[in-house]
Amino acid sequence: MTDEATVFVPGHVTGFFTVHRDDDPTASGSQGAGVTLADGVSVTVERADDRRVELNGQPASVDAVETVLDTLDAEAAVVAETDLPIGSGFGISGAMALGAALAANSVYERELSRNELVTIAHGADVRAGTGLGDVVAQAAGGMPIRLEPGGPHHNEIDAVPCRPRVEYVTFGELDTGEVIGGDTDLLSKAGTEALSRLVSEPTPEQFAYASRRFARESGLLTDHLREVIQDVSEAGGEASMAMLGETVFALGSGLSDAGYDPEACRVDAAGARLV
Amino acid sequence: MTDEATVFVPGHVTGFFTVHRDDDPTASGSQGAGVTLADGVSVTVERADDRRVELNGQPASVDAVETVLDTLDAEAAVVAETDLPIGSGFGISGAMALGAALAANSVYERELSRNELVTIAHGADVRAGTGLGDVVAQAAGGMPIRLEPGGPHHNEIDAVPCRPRVEYVTFGELDTGEVIGGDTDLLSKAGTEALSRLVSEPTPEQFAYASRRFARESGLLTDHLREVIQDVSEAGGEASMAMLGETVFALGSGLSDAGYDPEACRVDAAGARLV
Numbered sequence: 001m002t003d004e005a006t007v008f009v010p011g012h013v014t015g016f017f018t019v020h021r022d023d024d025p026t027a028s029g030s031q032g033a034g035v036t037l038a039d040g041v042s043v044t045v046e047r048a049d050d051r052r053v054e055l056n057g058q059p060a061s062v063d064a065v066e067t068v069l070d071t072l073d074a075e076a077a078v079v080a081e082t083d084l085p086i087g088s089g090f091g092i093s094g095a096m097a098l099g100a101a102l103a104a105n106s107v108y109e110r111e112l113s114r115n116e117l118v119t120i121a122h123g124a125d126v127r128a129g130t131g132l133g134d135v136v137a138q139a140a141g142g143m144p145i146r147l148e149p150g151g152p153h154h155n156e157i158d159a160v161p162c163r164p165r166v167e168y169v170t171f172g173e174l175d176t177g178e179v180i181g182g183d184t185d186l187l188s189k190a191g192t193e194a195l196s197r198l199v200s201e202p203t204p205e206q207f208a209y210a211s212r213r214f215a216r217e218s219g220l221l222t223d224h225l226r227e228v229i230q231d232v233s234e235a236g237g238e239a240s241m242a243m244l245g246e247t248v249f250a251l252g253s254g255l256s257d258a259g260y261d262p263e264a265c266r267v268d269a270a271g272a273r274l275v
Numbered sequence: 276m277t278d279e280a281t282v283f284v285p286g287h288v289t290g291f292f293t294v295h296r297d298d299d300p301t302a303s304g305s306q307g308a309g310v311t312l313a314d315g316v317s318v319t320v321e322r323a324d325d326r327r328v329e330l331n332g333q334p335a336s337v338d339a340v341e342t343v344l345d346t347l348d349a350e351a352a353v354v355a356e357t358d359l360p361i362g363s364g365f366g367i368s369g370a371m372a373l374g375a376a377l378a379a380n381s382v383y384e385r386e387l388s389r390n391e392l393v394t395i396a397h398g399a400d401v402r403a404g405t406g407l408g409d410v411v412a413q414a415a416g417g418m419p420i421r422l423e424p425g426g427p428h429h430n431e432i433d434a435v436p437c438r439p440r441v442e443y444v445t446f447g448e449l450d451t452g453e454v455i456g457g458d459t460d461l462l463s464k465a466g467t468e469a470l471s472r473l474v475s476e477p478t479p480e481q482f483a484y485a486s487r488r489f490a491r492e493s494g495l496l497t498d499h500l501r502e503v504i505q506d507v508s509e510a511g512g513e514a515s516m517a518m519l520g521e522t523v524f525a526l527g528s529g530l531s532d533a534g535y536d537p538e539a540c541r542v543d544a545a546g547a548r549l550v
Contacts, residue, residue: 102436113420113477114434141545145388152433159389161377163549202388270416270545274438 004046005106008275009095010036010268011084012137013168014243015211016218018191019132019184020149026123029149030132031195033207035166035249036141036268041082041092042275043099045107048077055080055096064097064131067124072112074104083263087173089245094134097121098272106274114139119151129181141271143207145198160202163269167255167262171224172246179220179244190217204251208238215241222246231258279321280381283550284370285311285543286359287412288443289518290486291493293466294407294459295424301398304424305407306470308482310441310524311416311543316357316367317550318374320382323352330355330371339372339406342399347387349379358538362448364520369409372396373547381549389414394426404456416546418482420473435477438544442530442537446499447521454495454519465492479526483513490516497521506533 017032051069053060054077065078078100084090098121105112112120118139125131136155137144143160179187194210212229215221221229225241228248232239237254241247248255255262292307326344328335329352340353353375359365373396380387387395393414400406411430412419418435454462469485487504490496496504500516503523507514512529516522523530530537 105436109478111476111478112436113474114417114436116433117436142389142548158391158427161380161387161389161392161549199388201386203384203386269548273417273544274436 002107004044005103006042006044006275007099007102007272008040008042009099009138009272010038010040010141011095012036012091012134013089013249014133015207015240016191016194016214017133017243018188019180025126026119026151027154028126028132029122029136029151029155031146031149032133032191033143033145033195033198034137035143036137036271037166038265038268039084039263040268041080041084041095041099043096043103044079045100045103046077046079047107048075051075052077054078055086056082062093062096063128064093064121064124065100067127068097068100068121069104071120072101072104072108072110074108076104076107085170085247087245088170089174089242089247091131091134091138093128093130094121094125095138097124098135098138102272102274115152119153122151132180139271141268143204143267145202158202160204160207162204163267164204164251165253165264165266166249166251167253167264168242168247168249169228169255169260169262170245170247174244174246187218187220190214205238208240208251211240220244228260234258277382279319280378281317281319281550282374282377282547283315283317284374284413284547285313285315285416286370287311287366287409288364288524289408290482290515291466291469291489292408292518293463294455300401301394301426302429303401303407304397304411304426304430306421306424307408307466308418308420308470308473309412310418311412311546312441313540313543314359314538315543316355316359316370316374318371318378319354320375320378321352321354322382323350326350327352329353331357337368337371338403339368339396339399340375342402343372343375343396344379346395347376347379347383347385349383351379351382360445360522362520363445364449364517364522366406366409366413368403368405369396369400370413372399373410373413377547377549390427394428397426407455414546416543418479418542420477433477435479435482437479438542439479439526440528440539440541441524441526442528442539443517443522443524444503444530444535444537445520445522449519449521462493462495465489480513483515483526486515495519503535509533
C-alpha cells in the first residue's frame with residue numbers, strides 16, 4: 001500500500017512517421033523512429049477524493065490522462081512537472097498518459113502488466129488525437145524504431161543502439177491533431193521510405209538524414225525550420241524537425257556549432273520507470 | 276570513430292523458466308521471469324591487434340563472447356568488471372556476450388540494430404550452454420516476463436511494472452550447462468505453471484511465490500537453500516532460489532530481516548546500455 005508514486009517518462013522527438021488507423025485505438029498508431037530524451041516529464045499520482053490534473057503547477061486538461069484514469073478507475077491527483085517546451089513535439093501528452101498509467105497501477109494496486117499499462121496509455125493518446133507512437137517509444141527509451149504500428153500487442157520495436165547527445169531549440173507550437181487528422185497519404189509514403197532507409201543502416205547519422213528527407217518530402221517542414229536546419233548543415237552538423245512541433249533537434253553539438261543556444265541532453269537509456 | 280566503448284549490463288536472476296530447443300540457437304531459449312539488477316557487469320571493448328577477454332583483471336575463457344566477436348569480426352580486447360558473484364545465477368556469461376556485442380558494434384561501426392545485436396548475443400549464450408533467457412532479459416531491464424522463448428525476432432516480452440529492492444546471498448557455484456543440458460520435462464512443466472500464475476497477477480509478490488513453487492517442483496532446490504528460504508518466510512518475507520546458482524534472492528528486506536547479511540540493490544530500470 002502506498003499513497004503516491006512517481007514515474008519519470010522521457011521526452012520523445014519523432015524524426016519521421018507513418019499513419020495507421022484502426023477501429024481499435026490500441027491497434028492504431030504509426031511506424032517511424034525518434035529519440036527519447038533524458039529530459040522528460042515527472043508524473044506523480046496521489047490518492048485523492050477528487051480527480052485533479054496539473055502540469056507545471058497549473059490545472060491541465062489532458063484527454064489522454066482522463067481516459068487512463070477512467071480505465072484504471074482511479075480518482076487520483078496527477079501532478080506533472082517538466083522543463084520541456086509544451087505543444088512543441090516532445091510527446092508531453094503521451095508522457096503524462098503513460099506516467100499516470102504506471103503510477104496509478106502502483107498506487108491503486110491494479111495488478112496490470114507493463115504491456116497492459118502501455119497499451120492503455122497508447123490507446124488513450126491515439127483516441128485523444130495527441131500522439132500515434134510517442135507512448136510506445138517513451139516506454140522503450142533509447143532511439144526506438146517502430147517497425148509496426150500500435151500498442152505492445154500489435155507492434156514490433158527495434159532501436160538504433162546508440163545514445164548520442166541531442167540538442168533542441170523550440171520556436172513555437174504546432175497542433176498535432178490537425179496534422180495527423182488530415183490527409184496523410186503523402187506523409188505515410190515519405191515515412192515508409194525513411195523507415196526503409198534507417199532499417200538498412202540503423203545509425204544516428206542515418207536517422208538524422210532520413211528524418212530530414214522526411215520533413216521535406218512530407219510537406220511538414222516550415223520555412224523557418226528549413227533555415228535553421230540549413231544553418232546546422234553548413235556548420236557540418238545533422239538536424240531535423242521534431243514531429244510535430246516548431247522545434248529543431250540536432251545530434252551532437254549541431255545547433256551549438258551553428259551559433260544557436262539550444263537545450264541539450266543525452267538520449268534516455270531506460271524508458272518510463274517508477275522512480 | 277572511437278577506440279573503445281563501455282556498456283553496462285544488469286545482472287539477471289531467473290526465478291523460473293522452461294526449456295525450448297531449436298536447431299537455430301537464436302530461436303532456442305526459455306519462457307520465464309526474473310529480476311534484472313542495478314548491480315551488473317561493465318564491459319569495455321577496445322580495438323586491439325590480438326583478441327583478449329578479461330573478467331575482474333583475470334584472463335577469462337567465455338565461449339559466448341568468442342562467438343560474438345567472431346560474428347562481428349572484431350579482434351577486440353574485452354575487459355569486464357563486476358561485483359556480482361560468478362557462476363552463481365546472475366547471468367554473467369550473458370552479460371559479457373551482450374556487452375561485447377553492443378560495445379563492439381559501436382567501436383567497429385558495424386551498423387547493426389539493437390535487436391540484431393541482442394540476437395547475436397542470445398544465440399551465442401544458448402550455443403555455449405551458459406544461458407537460455409539471460410540475454411534478452413538483460414537487454415530489457417526491469418522485471419521481464421519472457422512470454423515466448425528465443426531472441427528478439429521470435430520472443431515476446433512483458434514485465435512486472437515495479438522496481439523493488441532485491442537482496443541476495445550466494446553460497447557457491449552451480450553448473451548451468453549440466454542442468455539445462457539434461458532432461459528438462461519436469462522443469463518445463465513447473466515453469467509453464469509458474470508463468471501462468473505470474474501472467475494472471477504480474478506483481479513482485481506473485482513473482483516470488485511462483486518462483487518458490489518452481490524451485491521446489493522442478494527439483495532444483497538444494498537443501499541448504501530450502502532452509503534459507505524457510506528462514507525468510509518465517510521472518511515474513513519472500514525469497515527464492517536464483518536459477519541456476521547456489522544463491523537465494525529476496526524482495527525488499529527479506530534476507531536482512533531473517534538475520535542474513537545480503538548484498539542489496541534495486542531492480543535495474545534500463546537494461547543494457549552504452550555508458
